[in-house]
Amino acid sequence: MQAAVFNETHQPLTIETRENRSPASGEVVVEIRAAGLNRRDYWITQGLYPDIRCPVVLGSDGAGVVSQLGENVDPDWLGREVVLTPSLGWGPNPEAQGPDFNILGMPRDGTFATEITISAMQLHAKPSHLTFEQAAALPLAGLTAYRALFTQGGAAEGQRILITGAGGGVATFAILFAKVIGAETLVTSSSSLKIDRAKQLGARVGYNYKDADWTEQLQSDGGPVDLVIDGAGGAGLNQLLDILKPGGHLVSYGSTTGPVPKLDIFKIFWKQLHIIGCTMGSPDDFNKMLGLVNDHQITPVIDQTFDLADVNDALATLAGGEHFGNVVLLNL
Numbered sequence: 001m002q003a004a005v006f007n008e009t010h011q012p013l014t015i016e017t018r019e020n021r022s023p024a025s026g027e028v029v030v031e032i033r034a035a036g037l038n039r040r041d042y043w044i045t046q047g048l049y050p051d052i053r054c055p056v057v058l059g060s061d062g063a064g065v066v067s068q069l070g071e072n073v074d075p076d077w078l079g080r081e082v083v084l085t086p087s088l089g090w091g092p093n094p095e096a097q098g099p100d101f102n103i104l105g106m107p108r109d110g111t112f113a114t115e116i117t118i119s120a121m122q123l124h125a126k127p128s129h130l131t132f133e134q135a136a137a138l139p140l141a142g143l144t145a146y147r148a149l150f151t152q153g154g155a156a157e158g159q160r161i162l163i164t165g166a167g168g169g170v171a172t173f174a175i176l177f178a179k180v181i182g183a184e185t186l187v188t189s190s191s192s193l194k195i196d197r198a199k200q201l202g203a204r205v206g207y208n209y210k211d212a213d214w215t216e217q218l219q220s221d222g223g224p225v226d227l228v229i230d231g232a233g234g235a236g237l238n239q240l241l242d243i244l245k246p247g248g249h250l251v252s253y254g255s256t257t258g259p260v261p262k263l264d265i266f267k268i269f270w271k272q273l274h275i276i277g278c279t280m281g282s283p284d285d286f287n288k289m290l291g292l293v294n295d296h297q298i299t300p301v302i303d304q305t306f307d308l309a310d311v312n313d314a315l316a317t318l319a320g321g322e323h324f325g326n327v328v329l330l331n332l
């Protein structure tokens with residue numbers, strides 16, 4: 001099989017020919033037809049991720065066809081079109097992952113390859129309305145958006161919900177999911193083009209987070225919000241505390257812009273705010289996310305596709321930050 005291998009930080013991934021591992025009991029081989037990228041893949045190449053190990057095949061997201069079965073696997077899986085859950089070893093507690101939790105694509109070999117050998121427990125039927133490319137965008141970002149909005153954020157019909165960084169892979173799913181439950185969705189972005197795209201997906205209004213007065217614009221346009229879904233962190237987080245209603249919720253799933261300097265703790269206790277963390281999601285979250293996608297025929301937003309051989313260009317696209325939605329490797 002061909003695989004994009006991470007051997008060293010700050011170096012391009014190399015395309016290598018490898019022997020694929022035969023499936024052990026309970027495992028299957030999946031021919032990967034499309035693999036989605038996530039910012040995690042880029043952070044790893046830059047050495048900006050905990051417990052970096054190499055060499056390893058990167059890639060948390062994949063969709064493909066089951067081509068071989070190990071022993072003790074339901075024979076019905078053979079030939080099925082599937083998506084893979086990237087959350088491994090979540091553990092028994094729905095509130096948080098346990099000590100064995102890890103993410104497909106480091107330390108275990110991931111989906112940037114023509115084949116993967118993986119536990120049958122990670123298989124889910126590919127939503128039939130999606131192409132492989134669309135399905136490959138779904139797992140990690142869709143799961144995170146689902147858990148952030150619903151499991152952690154308690155999003156509900158009629159709420160005013162702000163989703164930051166509208167162009168991000170997770171953010172575009174959050175916009176799509178918030179729309180189908182009938183929430184009023186607001187977004188921030190660095191780009192008016194991305195705000196327009198977000199409106200096409202269902203956002204009512206958007207603000208450029210580079211405008212010094214964007215929070216005042218939001219306040220004068222309907223007042224504070226019930227829920228913020230944020231993956232940016234950094235200095236902007238204190239502004240997000242300003243635009244929450246008293247008793248409001250902020251779910252943090254990332255820190256693209258780094259740590260929060262001078263966290264304004266006064267606002268948190270005085271306004272009785274709920275600040276909630278979110279990392280990916282449990283098997284139950286994944287099932288519910290797929291249910292929502294199937295029930296509402298939700299289609300992920302693909303920014304660009306690349307061949308596996310051009311994986312480094314795909315990573316550079318993600319790093320450049322011009323993308324809207326997900327970047328996917330195709331024709332593996």
Ligand SMILES: NC(=O)c1ccc[n+]([C@@H]2O[C@H](COP(=O)([O-])OP(=O)(O)OC[C@H]3O[C@@H](n4cnc5c(N)ncnc54)[C@H](OP(=O)(O)O)[C@@H]3O)[C@@H](O)[C@H]2O)c1
Nearest residue numbers: 039165166167168169170189190231232253254256279280
């Ligand atoms: N906890 C988890 O399980 C989990 C899962 C997935 C991702 N993450 C993390 O969440 C973050 C987003 O992931 P992703 O895959 O969606 O990344 P992505 O597709 O690369 O998107 C990053 C987005 O960050 C936005 N951004 C940059 N600076 C911002 C600022 N000052 N304020 C608001 N938004 C800003 C940009 O939005 P615009 O382009 O619209 O300006 C950009 O689209 C990353 O840090 C990632 O590591 C965590």
